[in-house]
Amino acid sequence: MKRILFEVFLAIALVGAAVFGFMNQKTAKTATAQITELKKAAEEAENSVKEKEKAIKTAEEEAAALHEEMAAMEVKSNQLEAVKAALANGSTLSDLEGAYKKEKSLSAERQVGLGAIRLLTKGAEDPATLEAFRKALQMSELGDRKNTICAAQLGLLAAGEKVKVMSDCLPKSEKAHGDKEEKDGHGKDDGHSKAKDDGHGKAKGKDDGHGGKKDEKHAAPHWGYEGEMGPEKWGKEFPTCAAGKSQSPLDIKNPFVKTRMVVTADYKEGPLKILNNGHTIQVVVTPGSKLRVDGVAHDLLQFHFHRPSEEKIDGKPMAMVVHFVHKNASGKLAVLGVLLKEGNENPGIKTLWANLPKEEGVEYAPDGVNFNPGNLLPREFDYYSYEGSLTTPPCTEGVRFFILKTTVNIAKEQVQAFPFKMNARPVQPLNGREILTN
Numbered sequence: 001m002k003r004i005l006f007e008v009f010l011a012i013a014l015v016g017a018a019v020f021g022f023m024n025q026k027t028a029k030t031a032t033a034q035i036t037e038l039k040k041a042a043e044e045a046e047n048s049v050k051e052k053e054k055a056i057k058t059a060e061e062e063a064a065a066l067h068e069e070m071a072a073m074e075v076k077s078n079q080l081e082a083v084k085a086a087l088a089n090g091s092t093l094s095d096l097e098g099a100y101k102k103e104k105s106l107s108a109e110r111q112v113g114l115g116a117i118r119l120l121t122k123g124a125e126d127p128a129t130l131e132a133f134r135k136a137l138q139m140s141e142l143g144d145r146k147n148t149i150c151a152a153q154l155g156l157l158a159a160g161e162k163v164k165v166m167s168d169c170l171p172k173s174e175k176a177h178g179d180k181e182e183k184d185g186h187g188k189d190d191g192h193s194k195a196k197d198d199g200h201g202k203a204k205g206k207d208d209g210h211g212g213k214k215d216e217k218h219a220a221p222h223w224g225y226e227g228e229m230g231p232e233k234w235g236k237e238f239p240t241c242a243a244g245k246s247q248s249p250l251d252i253k254n255p256f257v258k259t260r261m262v263v264t265a266d267y268k269e270g271p272l273k274i275l276n277n278g279h280t281i282q283v284v285v286t287p288g289s290k291l292r293v294d295g296v297a298h299d300l301l302q303f304h305f306h307r308p309s310e311e312k313i314d315g316k317p318m319a320m321v322v323h324f325v326h327k328n329a330s331g332k333l334a335v336l337g338v339l340l341k342e343g344n345e346n347p348g349i350k351t352l353w354a355n356l357p358k359e360e361g362v363e364y365a366p367d368g369v370n371f372n373p374g375n376l377l378p379r380e381f382d383y384y385s386y387e388g389s390l391t392t393p394p395c396t397e398g399v400r401f402f403i404l405k406t407t408v409n410i411a412k413e414q415v416q417a418f419p420f421k422m423n424a425r426p427v428q429p430l431n432g433r434e435i436l437t438n
């Protein structure tokens with residue numbers, strides 16, 4: 001009996017031990033799994049901490065950079081405030097305006113300068129601020145002064161006007177970063193007057209007459225007459241040059257439409273102011289000379305030369321052409337073209353060429369030299385006329401052309417002495433325009 005009891009106990013003990021053992025084993029397994037999971041969680045936590053630390057570091061670095069930038073901006077802003085204060089306390093604006101009025105001539109550069117001082121002292125609300133920049137833009141577009149165009153466009157933008165700013169005018173940071181180095185170099189040039197910028201580029205044009213290739217590396221000219229900068233490429237920077245439908249110059253040929261429009265020139269003598277703007281020789285005219293179209297007065301602003309003539313007559317160009325550029329009170333432009341044919345020496349040209357500026361981009365006013373633009377006109381005033389455009393970028397349309405049928409002589413040597421070998425835009429499609437003749 002004892003033995004049976006013993007065996008029963010033994011059996012129970014064994015079963016108990018087995019159950020206990022099984023239970024233990026299960027617990028151990030669960031514990032191992034839990035430990036693995038915990039380890040994993042710890043690892044993940046560690047990684048996430050690392051990531052967060054990294055993010056914090058980046059943020060700190062960004063904050064430091066921003067801080068530096070802000071400090072630099074503060075310096076700029078302080079400088080600007082100082083300039084503002086200096087200009088506002090003095091009478092710079094009125095002094096300048098008074099001085100310019102006396103001289104009776106206001107170049108685009110001076111105009112843009114006045115706009116800037118006005119913006120600083122009187123603010124963008126002053127309508128004269130906008131007017132100054134607008135005028136400067138108009139004048140500089142006529143004469144193609146890139147830096148002045150930029151200054152005027154940026155000025156208008158700063159004064160709250162909606163203007164399309166040329167890509168070359170935008171601050172460096174807004175341009176692609178890839179070509180930063182190059183642009184930085186460029187930027188320095190831009191800081192100076194356009195005179196220096198383009199002036200340099202074209203200086204070499206004097207020697208080889210090509211203006212373009214030689215100086216690409218030095219200071220890429222804004223535009224030119226051949227290669228990468230040539231007329232075929234103008235449209236990239238100046239869309240109207242490519243997309244315009246009434247562009248100049250034209251090949252003037254039949255059919256013509258008769259007109260009774262009466263055109264007369266009343267040009268006055270004034271002190272000579274002559275400029276090599278990098279694309280042509282330009283004479284800046286003192287106010288008072290007028291072209292009348294059916295009695296409507298157009299003020300002569302400037303005249304300049306192209307070699308060979310841009311206009312062709314029946315497919316043929318002349319040695320050169322003078323373009324007299326005028327504007328009437330409502331802003332309409334009119335260009336009078338006088339074709340120069342190789343022949344006798346031209347006394348008017350002789351005076352001009354004797355006073356060619358030594359430096360490009362700088363207006364030269366030789367002492368005691370007067371000039372009457374009328375010296376370059378023929379007596380006969382029969383003309384061809386058409387609606388066209390500026391023949392240089394930005395190729396603005398809405399320009400009325402009058403090309404005189406009577407040519408004026410120029411000696412071969414005088415043609416050769418012109419500092420540009422080729423500065424003529426090719427003839428443009430007529431696109432259904434009428435060519436009028438009186």
Ligand SMILES: [Zn+2]
Nearest residue numbers: 304306323391
């Ligand atoms: Zn021209």
